[in-house]
Amino acid sequence: MIRHAAIHGAVEISKGCGRNCQFCTPTMQSRVDTPLDRIMEEIKITTKEGSSNITLVTEDLFLYGAKDKRFIPNKEAVLKLVKTVADYPGVEGIQSSHMSLAPVVCNPGMVKEVAEVLVEHNWYSHGKKAIVTSETGIETGSARLMKKYMAGKMLPYKPEQWIEIITEAFGILNDNDWYPLATLIVGLPEESEEDVAETLELMDDLKDYNAFYVPLFFVPLEDCLLMHKKGAEVDSLSKIRWELLVRCWEYNIRIWRDTFLKHRIRNLTIFNVIKRIVIPYSAKMAGIYYGLKHGEQVKQAFRRMATA
Numbered sequence: 001m002i003r004h005a006a007i008h009g010a011v012e013i014s015k016g017c018g019r020n021c022q023f024c025t026p027t028m029q030s031r032v033d034t035p036l037d038r039i040m041e042e043i044k045i046t047t048k049e050g051s052s053n054i055t056l057v058t059e060d061l062f063l064y065g066a067k068d069k070r071f072i073p074n075k076e077a078v079l080k081l082v083k084t085v086a087d088y089p090g091v092e093g094i095q096s097s098h099m100s101l102a103p104v105v106c107n108p109g110m111v112k113e114v115a116e117v118l119v120e121h122n123w124y125s126h127g128k129k130a131i132v133t134s135e136t137g138i139e140t141g142s143a144r145l146m147k148k149y150m151a152g153k154m155l156p157y158k159p160e161q162w163i164e165i166i167t168e169a170f171g172i173l174n175d176n177d178w179y180p181l182a183t184l185i186v187g188l189p190e191e192s193e194e195d196v197a198e199t200l201e202l203m204d205d206l207k208d209y210n211a212f213y214v215p216l217f218f219v220p221l222e223d224c225l226l227m228h229k230k231g232a233e234v235d236s237l238s239k240i241r242w243e244l245l246v247r248c249w250e251y252n253i254r255i256w257r258d259t260f261l262k263h264r265i266r267n268l269t270i271f272n273v274i275k276r277i278v279i280p281y282s283a284k285m286a287g288i289y290y291g292l293k294h295g296e297q298v299k300q301a302f303r304r305m306a307t308a
């Protein structure tokens, strides 16, 4: 139990996960939910000390209260949690730290009702539209790697269905103004060029959805099942892995550039000058400079991001 309000109004609603992704440490703990009355005690402390925004800290909001061993969500428990927090006097914003994608496909109705509450209590916007966001792992588009290292991540579905689950979940989330922040892992142990090509195909499938993509190098965390494997390094960036990194940032810039600039620049003329002249010109100069130092690949990356 917290004694004072935490940074960003963080209140833990569950700990552990149990899906057994081998690169991950929270999975080493069994999933345990914090009882709702204790959560509300912490929210009382948090709001009393002046924080009107609450971060629900969890590995998966959608599995709060789930008892089913196949990771079937408990819609009533999730809705009760979110509505009780939203109705508490002094709570203005609610943000959930993490979610997984399989429960979205399992119960789209739950996502719709949860999103209605969270959009009303939004922290973020896209353009002028209030949105919800939470972090989620898509990690790879390779069914082979999913089966090898993350076979529980998509339960109750199968590793072979991972791509469909991601695209379907992104569709459901976006339909409810929920824009995921999605991580991808580059350089998992024994990752082949074919595995990366499958992830790029997944990125092709995702090109029309709204999300923020965070490509990360594989790091063998202490206490995870892959802790003795070698981490990925910049030197391991083959052409196709480089393409994946650039693709993620190309999408991010296309989806978020205007929102980022508009939140900082109110004057429309200045906004247009920065968007249409300053950024492309600076990127071109940076591309020439870094292209001379690091090669054509880097030059092209700057060009693509500038014109995203």
Ligand code: SF4
Residues within 6 Å of the ligand: 017, 018, 019, 020, 021, 024, 025, 026, 027, 059, 100, 137, 153
């Ligand atoms: S679903 Fe997320 S939190 Fe759970 S084991 Fe996998 S990476 Fe870890």
